[in-house]
Amino acid sequence: MGQAGLIGFMNVGIVLLIIGFSVLLSMVQFELGPLSNLPPARKWLMTLILGSGMVAFSIKLIIIATLINFPKQTIQRNVAAQKAPLVTDWEQLNKDTPRIRLEGMQKAYVWRTLPDRAPAPEWNPTTPEKVALGERLFHDPALSIDRTLSCSSCHDVRKGAGEDHRSDSLGVKGQLGSRNAPTVWNSGFQAVLFWDGRAASLEEQAKGPPVNPVEMGMPSLEAVEQRIRDNPAYRESFAKAFGADQPITIRQISAAIAAYERTLNTTDTPYDRFVRGDEKALSAAQLRGMALFQSVGCVSCHSGPNFSGASVFDPPPAAQRLFPVFDSPKYVNRYNLTKDAGANAPGSKQAIWRIPSLRNVALTAPYLHNGSVDNLPEVVRIMATVQRGKRVSNDANDNQTIIWSSRDRTLARIESAPLSDRDVDDIVVFLQALSSDRLLARSKSGA
Ligand code: HEC
Ligand code: HEC
Structure with a gap:
Protein backbone atom coordinates (compact mmCIF):
# COMPACT_ATOMS: atom_id res chain seq x y z
CA MET A 1 0.00 0.00 0.00
CA ALA A 84 17.25 10.58 -9.40
CA PRO A 85 19.90 12.41 -11.42
CA LEU A 86 22.90 13.74 -9.53
CA VAL A 87 21.85 16.72 -7.50
CA THR A 88 23.70 19.69 -8.87
CA ASP A 89 22.98 22.26 -6.27
CA TRP A 90 24.10 22.06 -2.66
CA GLU A 91 21.05 23.80 -1.25
CA GLN A 92 18.79 21.44 -3.10
CA LEU A 93 20.88 18.49 -1.97
CA ASN A 94 20.48 19.61 1.63
CA LYS A 95 16.79 20.30 1.31
CA ASP A 96 15.76 17.22 -0.60
CA THR A 97 17.20 14.08 0.82
CA PRO A 98 20.68 14.47 2.28
CA ARG A 99 20.44 11.35 4.42
CA ILE A 100 18.98 9.14 1.75
CA ARG A 101 21.54 10.18 -0.87
CA LEU A 102 24.33 9.21 1.49
CA GLU A 103 22.71 5.83 2.04
CA GLY A 104 22.60 5.42 -1.74
CA MET A 105 26.38 5.75 -1.95
CA GLN A 106 28.51 2.88 -0.64
CA LYS A 107 29.15 4.35 2.79
CA ALA A 108 29.12 7.69 4.49
CA TYR A 109 32.55 9.14 3.67
CA VAL A 110 33.60 12.00 5.90
CA TRP A 111 35.35 14.89 4.13
CA ARG A 112 38.02 16.59 6.22
CA THR A 113 40.33 19.59 5.98
CA LEU A 114 44.06 19.74 6.68
CA PRO A 115 45.28 21.09 9.99
CA ASP A 116 47.63 24.10 9.65
CA ARG A 117 50.62 22.28 11.10
CA ALA A 118 52.17 19.06 9.92
CA PRO A 119 53.04 16.70 12.79
CA ALA A 120 56.74 16.44 13.70
CA PRO A 121 58.59 13.54 15.34
CA GLU A 122 59.26 14.03 19.05
CA TRP A 123 63.02 14.33 18.56
CA ASN A 124 62.67 17.07 15.92
CA PRO A 125 60.07 19.64 17.01
CA THR A 126 59.38 22.41 14.48
CA THR A 127 60.94 25.61 15.87
CA PRO A 128 61.21 28.98 14.08
CA GLU A 129 65.05 28.82 14.23
CA LYS A 130 65.12 25.39 12.60
CA VAL A 131 62.60 26.43 9.95
CA ALA A 132 64.68 29.49 9.03
CA LEU A 133 67.83 27.37 8.79
CA GLY A 134 66.02 24.68 6.79
CA GLU A 135 64.73 27.24 4.32
CA ARG A 136 68.25 28.47 3.70
CA LEU A 137 69.60 24.92 3.22
CA PHE A 138 66.71 24.05 0.89
CA HIS A 139 67.71 26.91 -1.40
CA ASP A 140 71.48 26.41 -1.14
CA PRO A 141 73.25 25.03 -4.26
CA ALA A 142 76.22 24.10 -2.02
CA LEU A 143 74.40 20.79 -1.50
CA SER A 144 75.26 19.76 -5.09
CA ILE A 145 78.68 18.72 -6.39
CA ASP A 146 79.11 21.55 -8.92
CA ARG A 147 77.13 24.08 -6.85
CA THR A 148 74.51 24.40 -9.57
CA LEU A 149 71.45 22.75 -8.00
CA SER A 150 69.59 23.27 -4.76
CA CYS A 151 66.54 21.33 -3.58
CA SER A 152 64.46 24.19 -4.95
CA SER A 153 65.84 23.71 -8.49
CA CYS A 154 63.56 20.68 -8.76
CA HIS A 155 61.05 21.70 -6.08
CA ASP A 156 60.41 25.36 -6.79
CA VAL A 157 58.48 26.53 -3.72
CA ARG A 158 59.09 30.28 -4.05
CA LYS A 159 57.73 30.74 -7.55
CA GLY A 160 56.26 27.39 -8.54
CA ALA A 161 54.05 24.71 -7.06
CA GLY A 162 56.93 22.80 -5.46
CA GLU A 163 58.07 20.88 -8.53
CA ASP A 164 59.76 21.50 -11.88
CA HIS A 165 57.10 20.89 -14.58
CA ARG A 166 59.40 18.37 -16.25
CA SER A 167 58.47 14.74 -16.86
CA ASP A 168 61.91 13.57 -15.69
CA SER A 169 63.90 15.82 -13.42
CA LEU A 170 67.20 17.31 -14.55
CA GLY A 171 70.12 16.61 -12.23
CA VAL A 172 73.73 17.82 -12.10
CA LYS A 173 75.72 17.81 -15.37
CA GLY A 174 72.52 17.67 -17.40
CA GLN A 175 71.65 14.15 -16.29
CA LEU A 176 68.03 13.05 -16.67
CA GLY A 177 66.42 11.14 -13.83
CA SER A 178 63.80 8.52 -14.58
CA ARG A 179 61.04 9.90 -12.39
CA ASN A 180 58.87 12.97 -12.18
CA ALA A 181 59.58 15.35 -9.28
CA PRO A 182 56.56 15.39 -6.93
CA THR A 183 55.62 18.61 -5.18
CA VAL A 184 56.95 19.14 -1.67
CA TRP A 185 53.85 21.15 -0.68
CA ASN A 186 51.94 19.19 2.01
CA SER A 187 54.56 16.41 1.95
CA GLY A 188 54.76 16.86 5.75
CA PHE A 189 51.42 15.07 5.96
CA GLN A 190 52.60 12.02 4.01
CA ALA A 191 53.42 8.94 6.09
CA VAL A 192 55.87 7.61 3.49
CA LEU A 193 57.73 9.48 0.76
CA PHE A 194 58.90 9.07 -2.84
CA TRP A 195 56.76 7.62 -5.62
CA ASP A 196 57.41 4.11 -4.34
CA GLY A 197 57.13 5.08 -0.66
CA ARG A 198 60.68 3.99 0.21
CA ALA A 199 61.41 6.78 2.75
CA ALA A 200 59.61 6.78 6.09
CA SER A 201 60.18 10.43 7.04
CA LEU A 202 61.16 13.80 5.62
CA GLU A 203 64.39 13.61 7.65
CA GLU A 204 65.30 10.30 6.03
CA GLN A 205 64.21 11.56 2.59
CA ALA A 206 66.37 14.71 2.74
CA LYS A 207 69.56 12.61 2.98
CA GLY A 208 68.84 11.05 -0.43
CA PRO A 209 69.05 13.79 -3.12
CA PRO A 210 72.50 15.24 -2.21
CA VAL A 211 74.24 11.87 -2.71
CA ASN A 212 72.05 10.67 -5.60
CA PRO A 213 74.48 10.60 -8.57
CA VAL A 214 71.82 11.81 -11.07
CA GLU A 215 70.43 14.48 -8.73
CA MET A 216 72.98 16.49 -6.70
CA GLY A 217 75.93 14.10 -7.17
CA MET A 218 77.87 14.56 -3.89
CA PRO A 219 80.28 11.67 -3.20
CA SER A 220 79.17 11.09 0.44
CA LEU A 221 77.14 12.46 3.33
CA GLU A 222 80.44 13.46 5.04
CA ALA A 223 81.21 15.61 1.99
CA VAL A 224 77.83 17.30 2.40
CA GLU A 225 78.54 18.01 6.09
CA GLN A 226 81.94 19.45 5.17
CA ARG A 227 80.41 21.80 2.58
CA ILE A 228 78.08 23.26 5.20
CA ARG A 229 80.77 23.48 7.91
CA ASP A 230 83.02 25.34 5.46
CA ASN A 231 80.52 28.17 5.24
CA PRO A 232 80.98 30.32 8.38
CA ALA A 233 77.63 32.01 7.83
CA TYR A 234 75.90 28.78 8.87
CA ARG A 235 77.57 28.47 12.28
CA GLU A 236 75.36 30.93 14.05
CA SER A 237 72.12 29.59 12.56
CA PHE A 238 73.03 26.01 13.53
CA ALA A 239 73.89 27.17 17.07
CA LYS A 240 70.55 28.96 17.32
CA ALA A 241 68.62 25.98 16.01
CA PHE A 242 70.37 23.14 17.83
CA GLY A 243 72.53 24.66 20.61
CA ALA A 244 76.09 26.07 20.53
CA ASP A 245 77.86 22.87 21.54
CA GLN A 246 76.39 20.71 18.73
CA PRO A 247 78.58 19.78 15.74
CA ILE A 248 77.13 20.31 12.26
CA THR A 249 76.10 16.83 11.09
CA ILE A 250 73.89 15.39 8.37
CA ARG A 251 71.35 14.54 11.08
CA GLN A 252 70.90 18.22 11.84
CA ILE A 253 71.03 19.31 8.22
CA SER A 254 68.21 16.93 7.33
CA ALA A 255 66.30 17.77 10.55
CA ALA A 256 66.31 21.48 9.65
CA ILE A 257 65.25 20.83 6.02
CA ALA A 258 62.43 18.58 7.27
CA ALA A 259 61.27 21.23 9.78
CA TYR A 260 61.09 23.76 6.94
CA GLU A 261 59.18 21.36 4.69
CA ARG A 262 56.62 20.82 7.47
CA THR A 263 55.64 24.48 7.11
CA LEU A 264 54.93 24.15 3.38
CA ASN A 265 51.21 23.48 3.70
CA THR A 266 48.22 24.69 1.74
CA THR A 267 44.77 24.87 3.30
CA ASP A 268 43.69 27.95 1.33
CA THR A 269 41.63 26.03 -1.23
CA PRO A 270 37.98 26.19 -2.32
CA TYR A 271 37.61 22.60 -1.07
CA ASP A 272 38.78 23.46 2.47
CA ARG A 273 36.55 26.54 2.58
CA PHE A 274 33.59 24.42 1.50
CA VAL A 275 34.21 21.77 4.16
CA ARG A 276 34.64 24.47 6.81
CA GLY A 277 31.13 25.69 6.01
CA ASP A 278 31.22 28.06 3.02
CA GLU A 279 28.71 26.28 0.82
CA LYS A 280 29.28 28.70 -2.04
CA ALA A 281 32.96 27.81 -2.28
CA LEU A 282 32.36 25.04 -4.82
CA SER A 283 30.55 25.37 -8.14
CA ALA A 284 27.75 22.98 -9.09
CA ALA A 285 30.15 21.12 -11.42
CA GLN A 286 32.76 20.84 -8.68
CA LEU A 287 30.15 19.46 -6.31
CA ARG A 288 29.12 16.87 -8.91
CA GLY A 289 32.79 16.02 -9.32
CA MET A 290 33.18 15.64 -5.57
CA ALA A 291 30.21 13.25 -5.43
CA LEU A 292 31.69 11.26 -8.34
CA PHE A 293 35.10 11.21 -6.67
CA GLN A 294 33.33 9.41 -3.82
CA SER A 295 30.88 7.22 -5.75
CA VAL A 296 33.43 6.08 -8.35
CA GLY A 297 35.68 5.08 -5.45
CA CYS A 298 38.64 7.43 -5.87
CA VAL A 299 38.32 7.93 -2.10
CA SER A 300 39.22 4.30 -1.49
CA CYS A 301 42.85 5.28 -2.24
CA HIS A 302 42.99 9.10 -2.30
CA SER A 303 41.37 9.33 1.13
CA GLY A 304 41.54 11.70 4.07
CA PRO A 305 42.34 15.42 4.21
CA ASN A 306 45.55 15.08 2.17
CA PHE A 307 43.76 13.01 -0.50
CA SER A 308 46.16 10.12 0.00
CA GLY A 309 45.76 6.84 1.89
CA ALA A 310 49.53 7.11 2.43
CA SER A 311 49.15 10.12 4.73
CA VAL A 312 49.49 10.42 8.50
CA PHE A 313 45.68 10.51 8.74
CA ASP A 314 45.19 7.01 7.34
CA PRO A 315 48.37 5.26 8.32
CA PRO A 316 49.79 2.30 6.36
CA PRO A 317 49.23 -0.65 5.48
CA ALA A 318 47.20 1.23 2.87
CA ALA A 319 50.16 3.37 1.76
CA GLN A 320 51.07 1.59 -1.49
CA ARG A 321 48.83 0.11 -4.13
CA LEU A 322 49.05 -1.89 -7.30
CA PHE A 323 48.99 0.28 -10.40
CA PRO A 324 47.45 -0.76 -12.74
CA VAL A 325 44.97 -2.88 -10.75
CA PHE A 326 42.96 -3.70 -13.91
CA ASP A 327 44.86 -4.34 -17.10
CA SER A 328 44.33 -1.90 -19.95
CA PRO A 329 46.80 -2.51 -22.82
CA LYS A 330 45.71 0.78 -24.40
CA TYR A 331 46.87 2.94 -21.52
CA VAL A 332 49.69 0.67 -20.30
CA ASN A 333 51.40 0.72 -23.70
CA ARG A 334 50.71 4.32 -24.57
CA TYR A 335 52.16 5.65 -21.32
CA ASN A 336 54.68 2.92 -20.55
CA LEU A 337 52.99 2.38 -17.20
CA THR A 338 54.75 -0.83 -16.21
CA LYS A 339 58.30 -0.22 -17.46
CA ASP A 340 59.24 0.88 -13.93
CA ALA A 341 57.65 -1.53 -11.42
CA GLY A 342 58.12 0.86 -8.49
CA ALA A 343 58.15 -1.07 -5.21
CA ASN A 344 57.29 -4.34 -6.99
CA ALA A 345 59.90 -6.79 -8.29
CA PRO A 346 61.47 -5.47 -11.53
CA GLY A 347 59.69 -6.80 -14.61
CA SER A 348 56.35 -7.34 -12.83
CA LYS A 349 53.21 -6.81 -14.94
CA GLN A 350 51.74 -4.66 -12.19
CA ALA A 351 53.77 -1.98 -10.48
CA ILE A 352 53.36 -0.89 -6.87
CA TRP A 353 53.35 2.82 -6.04
CA ARG A 354 52.68 4.99 -3.02
CA ILE A 355 49.28 6.72 -3.29
CA PRO A 356 50.17 10.35 -4.05
CA SER A 357 48.37 13.32 -2.54
CA LEU A 358 46.09 15.14 -4.98
CA ARG A 359 46.39 18.56 -3.37
CA ASN A 360 47.51 21.15 -5.96
CA VAL A 361 47.48 18.41 -8.59
CA ALA A 362 46.04 20.83 -11.19
CA LEU A 363 49.23 22.89 -10.82
CA THR A 364 51.77 20.06 -11.03
CA ALA A 365 51.59 18.60 -14.54
CA PRO A 366 53.00 16.37 -15.94
CA TYR A 367 51.59 13.39 -14.09
CA LEU A 368 52.33 9.92 -12.78
CA HIS A 369 55.69 8.52 -11.61
CA ASN A 370 57.16 8.80 -15.11
CA GLY A 371 55.58 12.14 -15.97
CA SER A 372 54.12 10.53 -19.10
CA VAL A 373 50.71 12.24 -19.06
CA ASP A 374 50.50 15.98 -19.53
CA ASN A 375 46.81 16.65 -18.86
CA LEU A 376 44.48 16.00 -15.97
CA PRO A 377 41.40 14.66 -17.86
CA GLU A 378 43.57 11.87 -19.29
CA VAL A 379 44.89 10.93 -15.80
CA VAL A 380 41.32 10.80 -14.51
CA ARG A 381 40.35 8.48 -17.40
CA ILE A 382 43.39 6.29 -16.72
CA MET A 383 42.67 6.12 -12.97
CA ALA A 384 38.98 5.33 -13.49
CA THR A 385 39.88 2.57 -15.96
CA VAL A 386 42.93 0.91 -14.45
CA GLN A 387 42.28 1.56 -10.73
CA ARG A 388 38.48 1.24 -10.60
CA GLY A 389 37.68 -0.95 -13.62
CA LYS A 390 35.28 1.74 -14.84
CA ARG A 391 34.34 2.12 -18.48
CA VAL A 392 34.81 5.58 -19.87
CA SER A 393 32.33 6.29 -22.64
CA ASN A 394 29.34 8.41 -23.47
CA ASP A 395 27.12 5.40 -24.20
CA ALA A 396 24.34 5.66 -21.64
CA ASN A 397 22.94 2.17 -22.39
CA ASP A 398 26.16 0.43 -21.63
CA ASN A 399 25.73 0.20 -17.91
CA GLN A 400 27.47 -2.94 -16.85
CA THR A 401 30.96 -4.30 -17.10
CA ILE A 402 32.01 -7.88 -16.54
CA ILE A 403 35.55 -8.27 -15.35
CA TRP A 404 37.16 -11.69 -15.50
CA SER A 405 40.48 -11.96 -13.70
CA SER A 406 42.27 -14.97 -15.17
CA ARG A 407 44.97 -14.63 -12.53
CA ASP A 408 42.62 -14.86 -9.52
CA ARG A 409 39.90 -16.74 -11.47
CA THR A 410 37.27 -14.37 -10.11
CA LEU A 411 34.35 -12.78 -11.90
CA ALA A 412 33.13 -9.35 -10.96
CA ARG A 413 30.24 -7.50 -12.45
CA ILE A 414 30.21 -3.79 -12.02
CA GLU A 415 26.75 -2.47 -12.70
CA SER A 416 27.02 1.20 -13.15
CA ALA A 417 26.87 3.63 -16.00
CA PRO A 418 30.26 4.33 -17.60
CA LEU A 419 31.92 7.65 -16.86
CA SER A 420 30.88 10.15 -19.51
CA ASP A 421 33.09 12.95 -20.79
CA ARG A 422 31.07 15.30 -18.63
CA ASP A 423 31.72 13.14 -15.56
CA VAL A 424 35.46 13.25 -16.29
CA ASP A 425 35.29 17.04 -16.66
CA ASP A 426 33.39 17.33 -13.37
CA ILE A 427 36.06 15.30 -11.55
CA VAL A 428 38.75 17.50 -13.12
CA VAL A 429 37.10 20.72 -11.93
CA PHE A 430 36.75 19.17 -8.48
CA LEU A 431 40.49 18.41 -8.49
CA GLN A 432 41.05 22.07 -9.40
CA ALA A 433 39.24 22.97 -6.17
CA LEU A 434 42.21 21.38 -4.34
CA SER A 435 44.55 24.11 -5.62
CA SER A 436 45.84 26.65 -3.16
CA ASP A 437 44.68 30.22 -3.95
CA ARG A 438 48.19 31.46 -3.27
CA LEU A 439 49.92 28.99 -5.61
CA LEU A 440 47.24 29.45 -8.26
CA ALA A 441 47.60 33.24 -8.26
CA ARG A 442 51.36 32.85 -8.72
CA SER A 443 51.02 30.42 -11.59
CA LYS A 444 48.50 32.74 -13.30
CA SER A 445 50.68 35.79 -12.98
CA GLY A 446 53.50 33.73 -14.47
CA ALA A 447 55.76 34.80 -11.62
C1 HEC B 1 67.41 16.82 -9.67
C2 HEC B 1 66.11 17.17 -9.15
C3 HEC B 1 65.91 17.04 -7.66
C4 HEC B 1 66.63 17.65 -6.65
C5 HEC B 1 67.86 18.53 -6.78
C6 HEC B 1 65.94 17.30 -5.42
N1 HEC B 1 64.86 16.52 -5.68
FE1 HEC B 1 63.48 15.93 -4.36
N2 HEC B 1 62.69 14.72 -5.73
C7 HEC B 1 63.06 14.64 -7.05
C8 HEC B 1 62.44 13.50 -7.67
C9 HEC B 1 62.60 13.06 -9.13
C10 HEC B 1 61.69 12.86 -6.67
C11 HEC B 1 60.91 11.55 -6.80
C12 HEC B 1 61.93 10.42 -6.76
C13 HEC B 1 61.33 9.07 -6.53
O1 HEC B 1 60.21 9.00 -6.09
O2 HEC B 1 62.01 8.09 -6.75
C14 HEC B 1 61.84 13.68 -5.46
C15 HEC B 1 61.17 13.45 -4.27
C16 HEC B 1 61.23 14.30 -3.18
C17 HEC B 1 60.36 14.25 -2.03
C18 HEC B 1 59.21 13.28 -1.81
C19 HEC B 1 57.88 13.93 -2.02
C20 HEC B 1 56.77 12.93 -1.92
O3 HEC B 1 55.62 13.32 -2.01
O4 HEC B 1 57.04 11.73 -1.75
C21 HEC B 1 60.76 15.23 -1.17
C22 HEC B 1 60.16 15.58 0.18
C23 HEC B 1 61.90 15.86 -1.77
N3 HEC B 1 62.14 15.30 -3.00
C24 HEC B 1 62.67 16.85 -1.16
C25 HEC B 1 63.91 17.23 -1.66
C26 HEC B 1 64.93 17.91 -0.89
C27 HEC B 1 64.80 18.29 0.56
C28 HEC B 1 65.97 18.13 -1.73
C29 HEC B 1 67.29 18.79 -1.41
C30 HEC B 1 68.06 18.17 -0.37
C31 HEC B 1 65.59 17.60 -3.03
N4 HEC B 1 64.35 17.03 -2.94
C32 HEC B 1 66.37 17.71 -4.17
C33 HEC B 1 63.89 15.53 -7.70
C34 HEC B 1 64.81 16.31 -7.03
C1 HEC C 1 43.58 1.50 -6.05
C2 HEC C 1 44.07 2.80 -5.62
C3 HEC C 1 43.69 4.03 -6.44
C4 HEC C 1 42.43 4.44 -6.85
C5 HEC C 1 41.11 3.74 -6.62
C6 HEC C 1 42.62 5.69 -7.53
N1 HEC C 1 43.95 6.04 -7.55
FE1 HEC C 1 44.73 7.73 -8.35
N2 HEC C 1 46.60 7.03 -7.96
C7 HEC C 1 46.91 5.83 -7.31
C8 HEC C 1 48.34 5.60 -7.40
C9 HEC C 1 49.08 4.40 -6.80
C10 HEC C 1 48.88 6.66 -8.13
C11 HEC C 1 50.34 6.85 -8.54
C12 HEC C 1 50.55 6.25 -9.92
C13 HEC C 1 51.94 6.40 -10.40
O1 HEC C 1 52.86 6.36 -9.59
O2 HEC C 1 52.19 6.50 -11.60
C14 HEC C 1 47.77 7.56 -8.45
C15 HEC C 1 47.89 8.77 -9.15
C16 HEC C 1 46.84 9.65 -9.40
C17 HEC C 1 46.97 10.94 -10.02
C18 HEC C 1 48.27 11.57 -10.49
C19 HEC C 1 48.94 12.31 -9.37
C20 HEC C 1 50.22 12.96 -9.80
O3 HEC C 1 50.68 13.85 -9.08
O4 HEC C 1 50.79 12.61 -10.83
C21 HEC C 1 45.71 11.48 -10.11
C22 HEC C 1 45.33 12.84 -10.66
C23 HEC C 1 44.79 10.51 -9.55
N3 HEC C 1 45.51 9.42 -9.12
C24 HEC C 1 43.41 10.67 -9.50
C25 HEC C 1 42.53 9.63 -9.22
C26 HEC C 1 41.10 9.69 -9.46
C27 HEC C 1 40.35 10.88 -10.01
C28 HEC C 1 40.59 8.49 -9.08
C29 HEC C 1 39.16 7.99 -9.22
C30 HEC C 1 38.69 7.90 -10.59
C31 HEC C 1 41.70 7.68 -8.60
N4 HEC C 1 42.87 8.41 -8.72
C32 HEC C 1 41.58 6.41 -8.11
C33 HEC C 1 46.00 5.01 -6.69
C34 HEC C 1 44.63 5.04 -6.89
Missing part, protein backbone atom coordinates in the same frame (compact mmCIF):
# COMPACT_ATOMS: atom_id res chain seq x y z
CA GLY A 2 1.41 3.39 -0.98
CA GLN A 3 1.01 6.69 0.78
CA ALA A 4 -2.27 7.45 -1.06
CA GLY A 5 -3.58 4.00 -0.08
CA LEU A 6 -2.80 4.64 3.55
CA ILE A 7 -4.64 7.97 3.56
CA GLY A 8 -7.69 6.35 1.89
CA PHE A 9 -7.64 3.57 4.47
CA MET A 10 -7.57 6.11 7.30
CA ASN A 11 -10.43 8.15 5.78
CA VAL A 12 -12.67 5.05 5.62
CA GLY A 13 -11.66 4.26 9.21
CA ILE A 14 -12.68 7.72 10.44
CA VAL A 15 -16.10 7.50 8.69
CA LEU A 16 -16.70 4.03 10.21
CA LEU A 17 -15.64 5.35 13.62
CA ILE A 18 -18.19 8.21 13.44
CA ILE A 19 -20.98 5.81 12.38
CA GLY A 20 -20.02 3.35 15.16
CA PHE A 21 -19.99 6.14 17.72
CA SER A 22 -23.46 7.37 16.66
CA VAL A 23 -24.87 3.80 16.92
CA LEU A 24 -23.34 3.47 20.39
CA LEU A 25 -24.74 6.84 21.46
CA SER A 26 -28.27 6.03 20.42
CA MET A 27 -28.03 2.54 21.99
CA VAL A 28 -27.05 3.99 25.36
CA GLN A 29 -29.53 6.90 25.20
CA PHE A 30 -32.59 5.03 23.96
CA GLU A 31 -32.05 1.34 24.85
CA LEU A 32 -29.59 0.69 27.73
CA GLY A 33 -30.32 4.00 29.57
CA PRO A 34 -34.10 3.70 29.90
CA LEU A 35 -33.76 -0.08 30.58
CA SER A 36 -31.58 0.45 33.68
CA ASN A 37 -33.23 3.73 34.67
CA LEU A 38 -30.00 5.73 34.51
CA PRO A 39 -30.09 9.51 35.14
CA PRO A 40 -28.99 11.63 32.08
CA ALA A 41 -25.47 12.38 33.49
CA ARG A 42 -24.82 8.64 33.97
CA LYS A 43 -26.03 7.92 30.43
CA TRP A 44 -23.39 10.31 29.00
CA LEU A 45 -20.67 8.81 31.23
CA MET A 46 -21.53 5.32 29.99
CA THR A 47 -21.39 6.51 26.36
CA LEU A 48 -17.98 8.02 27.02
CA ILE A 49 -16.56 4.87 28.65
CA LEU A 50 -17.82 2.50 25.94
CA GLY A 51 -16.81 5.02 23.21
CA SER A 52 -13.23 5.40 24.46
CA GLY A 53 -12.73 1.64 24.12
CA MET A 54 -13.77 1.94 20.51
CA VAL A 55 -11.43 4.88 19.86
CA ALA A 56 -8.52 3.00 21.50
CA PHE A 57 -9.18 0.01 19.26
CA SER A 58 -9.15 2.28 16.17
CA ILE A 59 -5.86 3.91 17.20
CA LYS A 60 -4.37 0.43 17.56
CA LEU A 61 -5.50 -0.44 14.03
CA ILE A 62 -4.00 2.78 12.66
CA ILE A 63 -0.65 2.10 14.34
CA ILE A 64 -0.56 -1.46 12.96
CA ALA A 65 -1.39 -0.21 9.46
CA THR A 66 1.33 2.47 9.61
CA LEU A 67 3.96 0.03 10.85
CA ILE A 68 3.18 -2.44 8.09
CA ASN A 69 3.49 0.35 5.55
CA PHE A 70 6.59 2.02 6.90
CA PRO A 71 9.43 -0.20 5.63
CA LYS A 72 7.91 -0.41 2.17
CA GLN A 73 7.68 3.33 1.89
CA THR A 74 11.31 3.77 2.95
CA ILE A 75 12.47 1.33 0.27
CA GLN A 76 10.44 3.09 -2.38
CA ARG A 77 11.87 6.43 -1.40
CA ASN A 78 15.40 5.01 -1.56
CA VAL A 79 14.85 3.52 -4.99
CA ALA A 80 13.52 6.87 -6.17
CA ALA A 81 16.59 8.62 -4.70
CA GLN A 82 18.96 6.30 -6.54
CA LYS A 83 17.20 6.82 -9.84
